Amino acid sequence: MPELTPAGYALRPYREADFLACAELWRRCGISVSYNDPAEDVALWQRSSDAEILVCERGGLLVGTVCVGHDGHRGWLYQLAVEPKLQHQGLGRKLVRAAEDWLAERGVPKVQLMIRPTNEGVRRFYESLGYELTPRLILARWLKQVKGPQPVEPATLQVTVTYLEMTAPPRLEASHPPLNRRVALLRAQRPSLKFYRFLYDAVGEEWTWWERRILPDETLAAYLRDERVEVYVLYVEGQPAGFFELDGRDPDGLDLGMFGLMPEFVGQGLGNWFLQAAVETAWERKPGRLTVNTCTLDHPRALPLYQKVGFSPVRQETKTIVDPRAIGILPPRP
Structure with a gap:
């Protein structure tokens, strides 16, 4: 994996020893939810040959993540996170571009993601990268019992x-x-x-x-x-x-x-x-x-x-x- 910036940020694939740092970063960034267990999610991504967790390090500390995968046609992004003290410095943008490159190398023609309707700041961030809102009715059904309150779908x-x-x-x-x-x-x-x-x-x-x-x-x-x-x-x-x-x-x-x-x-x-x-x-x-x-x-x-x-x-x-x-x-x- 190439260096992200001359300032010493480096991108690499996830390793088993990164789990606690990842889970803690997701908690600090407010992207952990009660109905998604980080351990189960990480295990699911690792089992797939069509998914990757990319982590960013600086000075030996894990400061960013993005999870990327595809279904054979569409790429998906999850768990984009940047250490709060390092946000608004371009690192999130570089992580997204790295995930897009990962998909492009595998011939995936399109990338998309889901955000919560209330995340206006996140929406503006992705729009600044060229992402567009594509109104679609998303249908879903839980295949397992989940803990905690489930998300309320838009009216x-x-x-x-x-x-x-x-x-x-x-x-x-x-x-x-x-x-x-x-x-x-x-x-x-x-x-x-x-x-x-x-x-x-x-x-x-x-x-x-x-x-x-x-x-x-x-x-x-x-x-x-x-x-x-x-x-x-x-x-x-x-x-x-x-x-x-x-x-x-x-x-x-x-x-x-x-x-x-x-x-x-x-x-x-x-x-x-x-x-x-x-x-x-x-x-x-x-x-x-x-x-x-x-x-x-x-x-x-x-x-x-x-x-x-x-x-x-x-x-x-x-x-x-x-x-x-x-x-x-x-x-x-x-």
Whole structure:
């Protein structure tokens, strides 16, 4: 194993004599839990030819660990620990990279890990290394009796999504914004990430919009730079009040990807006119069809409003998702 840094840190495989030092380090770092016995975990990793415990030494003292293994396709990281007095000096980052190298040498194409929803600092650490939150519903069952309290799994939500479309411009009665309000609808030409995230969060937090929150900046920036994507912002009395988004990347049609008002502007007579404006703007592009979807987490009047302006439901699906508020993607409701 190569030296980690010129300062005398060295990385090597775990040895039997390291157990007490490892267990004590995990305790000091707060990663030991009542339902996982360190001795059993270490024995399990050592029995596997597809797993390794890497330990870091400095001056003969064990100051860091990472456990790495794979299932033939995905690599997994466990028990990343750094002596508390040596944290925030880059050692954790080097341990992760060492574990990734171990996996790469064995041809494993992907690495992942699980963290507790409350470990916001740990999440930020891994995100700084390029890890991304990948929402999945994790199913598990204990195959042995465990000691102590078991972990509480995040709450889930059952969501019904309705997909709608229209294949020709609708014939609608003219709609106007409230006559006593100064209203403007402007296209945001290549909006900045900060401005777009402000719009998305301000409109969507109430309705549990979460997908764009977890998109990495580079991915979202590339999407917003695409000439086939258009973002329009509604201003009322000079303030941003809502936005909609037209996604033309599908050659078969145009999608009304996002549409909504900020909570303080809901119920002020703007919704019907604003949606009609979005539909009219979309049909000016002469798409083969215009699509949109809504779900049971959206405003209860969203589906009827889409139908009112000419969309027709084409299919529905019901799925179960982990509640984004339970895993820290969205703040908990007050």
